[in-house]
Amino acid sequence: MSVRELPTAQESLRAPWELAGLTPEEYEEICRRLGREPNPTELAMFGVMWSEHCSYKHSRIVLQALPTSGPRILRGPGENAGVIDIGDGWAVAFKMESHNHPSAVDPFNGAATGVGGIIRDILAMGARPIALLDSLRFGPLEDPRARRMLRGVVCGISTYGNDIGVPTVGGEVETGPWYTKTPLVNVACLGLLRVESIATSRAQGPGNLVMVVGARTGRDGIHGASFASAELDEGRDERSSVQIGDPFTGKLLIEATLEALATGSVVAIQDMGAAGLTCAASEMAARGGVGMVLDLEHVPRRETGMEPVEVLLSESQERMLMVIRRGAEERIKEIFRRWGLEAEVLGEVVREKVLRVSDGGTPVAELPPEALAEGPRYKPEAREPAGLQDFWPLDLSELPEVPPGEALLTLLADPDIASKEAIYEQYDHMVQLRTVILPGADAAVLRLPECPSKALALAVDGKGRYGVLDPYRAAVLAVSEAAANLACCGAQPLGVTDCLNFANPEDPEVFWTFVRSVEGLSDACRALDIPIIGGNVSFYNESSAGPIPPTVVVAMVGLLEDAHRIPRIPSAGFAQEGDRILLVGSGAGSQPPLTLGGSCYLKAVHGQVRGRPPEVDLSMHRRLLRLMIEAVRRGLVRSSHDCSDGGFAVALAECCILGRLGAHVQVAIPEGKGRREEILFGEGGSRILLSTSPEAVQSLLSLAAEHDVPVQVLGVVGGDRLVIGSMNSGIPGQPLLDLPVRDLEEAWRNGFRRWMEEA
């Protein structure tokens, strides 16, 4: 019997495309590509592969504008993860992915499998995973639902990441009413590998064998990809669409896979994540320009009676698909067996470009791999959201008067700013003995014992609060902040991986925000010369409570060359009494481009999200990055911290808290109501607050002048109070703000932790 004799989907169902989550036009396109109607199994395969999650059908055209190449880029978007050359024969693989939909339904398992999935993407490049970062969004923590989500997600990340032995070294958390029912969980993973051992997902060599390795296949997560491509519906129980992870098996899979790759017999490899076997087989075959003949009978299963379509779509975790040289199968099986895992030959690579699937010899599906892997592409209508610009005008004279000291304490206790220690102490951030700068600073810094002259820095940034008001500027700010975080540690940014989290792209106003975000991302990365090496788009983040704001999250990796010669990699806390405090960057001049628009100050102190977020002078920013990298290299920097959420005053307070030292500084306050708040709490500009020894001040000033970056000496580190005085306004002799560091610390340490403890 051949596939053609089976009943077609059209014959067995009414409106079959609806069940597969496709449109009538897409069904027609499938028939056109096949020259016939698909059978129900084939249609289900198209359904998952042409889902938004797998096909990027609404985003691909727009994403083409992103800068993705550079001299160090060994693999860019389109592979399981981007790979960057770091020199001396070493490379890093880097990728971020969202796991928003599963986490909304099942915070623990959704987040845990998000970690597992991204780790396998890095593994698929032949790299050993060495670090994880998470970017999380929740509703306001006063809401018990948001706290339940927070605890579940953190526990999921902690359980999976800790058990698998990959340190979680950094991350960020933002809260906002938009995320109460639609939390965001974006996880990034970094891997280390030798340049010559980069693995590929391109299936090659007719006659080579196709193997499934790792865990057994069950019914979990079927239709996960399609589920992640639709809005959340509270009436339905969608937990069956969430996969369940097993970090123990994940750890064994890492070791066994790296051992198998080291044999040299693995031709191609890919994670079996979204859309399971269907996705891995069709993408690997399509990328290699070959076909595969597979028999599902050989797939090791954890339950009986599974239909072929269930085996094809299962998203059971901790599995990889490999193409290996014929003859090596016994050796590969032996490796996986020794680690207590499955490894079975399913079939072989064929020259003919066809994915021919049978089950115990009975034909199941016969499809051209590229027809599955290359979904349709849409460029939906885009329209600026009505009334968006109405939020921009900001009249500071309307704001009620709040004493600066009170505002600072409120900001430090705001969950967006307060210490996230209550989260990261639940993550093993030290395993693998690499973490030189621990979580809590601007960027995490990892040493590489394999290659001691180099160190890597990692940061993740993004703000939905800015996205609400101006998606273009929000994207630019995410990139520039991440780059500034790396430069604070002296690291040269190498590459970006991003998660673009949006609502329904079929809504023209949402799609406009997507287009503008990608433009912002693209412009910022081009201006700063940082390629985007991969990432992920997550659409349909909306529920009955409404859509999320455009939320662009950027994870960036940077390199410290000659790290062993750097006398001290600066962290954020002040280091020594008597050190001088300097502000470098555009905010240090007489006319700073600072604004309270979209600021944390307005949100936390006045309960408003309005104004226009700051514009970044990208050429200035680029000079600032260079200055910082050079200053750290020369050992001129004792501590450094960028001014972001809460502006200058919050950055200064954090330097005091982290260094357990006070500071006395003087700032110039222009005339006019609200200008004081703008200087203290305004955001934007490209500003880094650093401290240096009194002897090094002159060298830093000259270096800043050489780089054409404004710089201002503000004061001195010392004592146990933070005192901010005004040079030109207020009551003479009376500082703008004078608080014990102990009080600042208490606000900052408990601001987030209290919600973690609260039921």
Added chain:
Amino acid sequence: MRFGVVIFPGSTCDQDCLYVIRKVLGAPAVPVWHASSKLPEVDVVILPGGFSYGDYLRAGAIAATSPVMGAIRRFAQEGGLVLGICNGFQILVEAGLLPGALLSNLSTRFLCRTVHVRVENPHTPFTRAYHQGQVLRLPIAHAAGRYYAPSPLLTELETRGQVVFRYCDEAGQTTPEANPNGSVHHIAGICNERGNVLGLMPHPERSSESALGSEDGLLLFHSLLLQAEAVR
């Protein structure tokens, strides 16, 4: 002095231990596979941290029954030195090589941070390089590190000097705030009666280089080298 580091399925600190012993301490070290029922020629066996067998059932419970544990039991009976770090400590307790039990942290959460630990007994083969009452900075990273023993046993442990490490504050005081997991008597590490088997929850291998913030843990490995010289 030759070290063996056991690799259980789910061990996560095995490579870290091998690295510190080989590259920082400069001593030979070999991996030991969990399924082997014989030990290679070694003087010290280290059971590293991690989540052996996913810590399913109970932390360390399944690993305690693996073939290599039979060999380690004989090795210990013959006076061989056995060091269990974190999950390794849990395995030693589950295997009955050390007394007491390790329960879930009082907070019920995993906790990773650097804590202070006081040396209570500098006379074991693992602590010769320390002095009595020395306060160390060592990282912990565990969810089940609350040491428990019934009070008659605790009294015995205390009087025999089997309590080797205790959680304390920076000044060496054992305060409730300085006890990260709720262990009885603030116990962070104990040895057997003979003194040749030590288990501790903190990670000495994570504090063996100044680049990682503390070298206090390295002295534990140094102690073993001193021990070897003394025996020779």
